[in-house]
Amino acid sequence: MGSENPAEPAPEEPPLRPLSARSVILSLLLGTHPPELPARELGRLVERFDVGGSTLRAALSRMVASGDLRRTDIGYRLSDRLLERQRRQDESVRPRTRAWGGDWELVVVTATGRGPAERADLRTRLTGLRLAELREGVWLRPANLDRPLPAGLDKVAERGTTRPARPAAALAALLWPLDAWSDAARALLGHVGRTGRPAERLTLFAAVVRHLLADPVLPAPLLPPAWPGDELRAAYTDYRRELEGEVRALVGGA
Numbered sequence: 001m002g003s004e005n006p007a008e009p010a011p012e013e014p015p016l017r018p019l020s021a022r023s024v025i026l027s028l029l030l031g032t033h034p035p036e037l038p039a040r041e042l043g044r045l046v047e048r049f050d051v052g053g054s055t056l057r058a059a060l061s062r063m064v065a066s067g068d069l070r071r072t073d074i075g076y077r078l079s080d081r082l083l084e085r086q087r088r089q090d091e092s093v094r095p096r097t098r099a100w101g102g103d104w105e106l107v108v109v110t111a112t113g114r115g116p117a118e119r120a121d122l123r124t125r126l127t128g129l130r131l132a133e134l135r136e137g138v139w140l141r142p143a144n145l146d147r148p149l150p151a152g153l154d155k156v157a158e159r160g161t162t163r164p165a166r167p168a169a170a171l172a173a174l175l176w177p178l179d180a181w182s183d184a185a186r187a188l189l190g191h192v193g194r195t196g197r198p199a200e201r202l203t204l205f206a207a208v209v210r211h212l213l214a215d216p217v218l219p220a221p222l223l224p225p226a227w228p229g230d231e232l233r234a235a236y237t238d239y240r241r242e243l244e245g246e247v248r249a250l251v252g253g254a
Contacts, residue, residue, distance in 0.1 A: 019203050021051045021059035027206050029078050030086050031240050032247060036077035041251045048198045092212040093233050100144035100219040103161045109137035111156035130216055132175035144219045172222040185211060185228040192235050205239045
């Protein structure tokens, strides 16, 4: 272990942002399938994460007004626009991959005359597809993900496959900050066993989810040694199973 070797510095503590009431509610619903909880049980649940009743009611009112949540006959449910976020979160924990034969996905942005908001939205969509930008408008990734590129991209880009001349591992290291991602993942993993309070654990695993969303999910030959992606996913899967058990017990025991 690095902490046993005086020549190796201890990993830095991960930057953990305390969760707002809104973030606590979203974290719970994003991890629940289907993403709906009765109002009474939601109130009892968030108390464990240091969210009081008046704070909860104010947050729920704002979230319904802003379109984050829908009020239902039994409680609150994620809005349709956040179901895509839940899908991406689920996929970050269980990415669907296929054998990699050396091809790379290529997306070249061809649309012109777009405003800053449109460009930023496209960049967010392409990043969410785990593509990386080689230069402005040219996006790549190994073709090892078992998912098609959305047909809607055809309106703004040309897409296809390619085999770059640059060695694949060198290109991956150029496109993604792999060492930095690995270091941050190990810092998060080191924090798991030292976090006990429910609010602290929820905050930690919200950070884990954010980090998993940034995992490029590369083929094994392109990753640095001892890549911690699977270990981080396993830690989050264990926590979500624990949290889902608590939700089921609370709702079932109502």
